[in-house]
Amino acid sequence: MALRELKVCLLGDTGVGKSSIVWRFVEDSFDPNINPTIGASFMTKTVQYQNELHKFLIWDTAGQERFRALAPMYYRGSAAAIIVYDITKEESFQTLKNWVKELRQHGPPNIVVAIAGNKCDLTDAREVPEKEAKDYADSIHAIFVETSAKNAININELFIEISQRIPVTDPSMGAAGKGFKLRRQASESRRSCC
Ligand SMILES: Nc1nc2c(ncn2[C@@H]2O[C@H](COP(=O)(O)OP(=O)(O)OP(=O)(O)O)[C@@H](O)[C@H]2O)c(=O)[nH]1
Numbered sequence: 099m100a101l102r103e104l105k106v107c108l109l110g111d112t113g114v115g116k117s118s119i120v121w122r123f124v125e126d127s128f129d130p131n132i133n134p135t136i137g138a139s140f141m142t143k144t145v146q147y148q149n150e151l152h153k154f155l156i157w158d159t160a161g162q163e164r165f166r167a168l169a170p171m172y173y174r175g176s177a178a179a180i181i182v183y184d185i186t187k188e189e190s191f192q193t194l195k196n197w198v199k200e201l202r203q204h205g206p207p208n209i210v211v212a213i214a215g216n217k218c219d220l221t222d223a224r225e226v227p228e229k230e231a232k233d234y235a236d237s238i239h240a241i242f243v244e245t246s247a248k249n250a251i252n253i254n255e256l257f258i259e260i261s262q263r264i265p266v267t268d269p270s271m272g273a274a275g276k277g278f279k280l281r282r283q284a285s286e287s288r289r290s291c292c
Contacts (some may be wrong), residue, residue: 100146101151104264107172107185109197110182111190112161115216118247119150120158123257129249135160136219138172139192143231146259154257178210183231185215185244186223191231210263212241214256217248218291251291274287 108116117132117139124143130282137160143288144153157172159165181197183190196214201209213235215226228244235242243252 099145099149101153102175102264103153104260105155106176106178106180106208106260107157107169107176108180108182109157109159109169109173110161111184111187111193114161114182114184114187114190115245115247116161116180117181119180119214119216119245119253119256120156121251122250123154124156126250134162135230137165137168141265143158143257145257145261146274148256152261152270153280154260163276164258164285169200173201174207176206177264178212179205180212180256180260182214182216182228185226185228185231186216186217188225191215194232198236198240199228208241209239210241210260212243212256212260214252215242215244215291216247218244218251219249224279239241246291252289253290 108120111118112134117135118128120141121127121129124141137157138157141156144151159169159172179201183194198211201211211232215228215231232242242250243256243259245256246251247253279288
């Protein structure tokens with residue numbers, strides 16, 4: 099079975115839950131007292147997708163402003179970027195739009211962009227309507243999911259959707275097989291958040 103390494107980076111404001119999403123995906127656990135990331139952290143997880151193994155090389159960047167200048171080191175060469183906002187913080191959704199602009203200007207041309215509206219368990223405190231975020235994601239051809247790292251909602255689905263965007267290896271395609279499909283493929287397994 100072919101093994102494919104997929105470099106993925108997580109971007110977004112501090113406190114939106116980037117590290118918690120990575121922990122939920124890699125370790126299937128949630129730490130309510132998780133510390134802010136310093137610089138960046140790195141974890142891997144390999145999953146089977148169709149007839150391939152996808153090894154996610156995950157760079158979780160620090161959201162604090164003082165680390166912002168480091169981000170290009172992590173999104174350069176990435177197959178996908180997961181931009182996370184907190185559905186209870188409108189400001190974090192505005193920051194997400196700035197990351198999209200930066201990726202457009204300086205990121206890899208074929209990078210798969212996934213938008214994760216995290217903390218969807220906190221429905222009473224919601225500030226960002228799901229439809230607004232979904233419409234925005236559609237307008238930039240990005241994957242969109244609302245997630246809860248706390249309650250393990252849509253975390254695996256997020257990475258499955260990224261796998262779906264990576265073309266299946268076909269030796270007969272030669273170099274063309276290394277490109278990325280920008281076409282959106284809806285996931286049947288995705289759950290509505292709350
Ligand atoms: N209710 C709820 N809280 C969450 C969720 N995900 C993360 N949190 C909490 O949000 C806080 C920040 O989580 P982190 O994962 O450290 O956020 P981060 O985006 O990695 O922050 P930086 O490392 O500073 O960039 C922690 O107190 C988490 O417990 C979630 O899905 N629901």
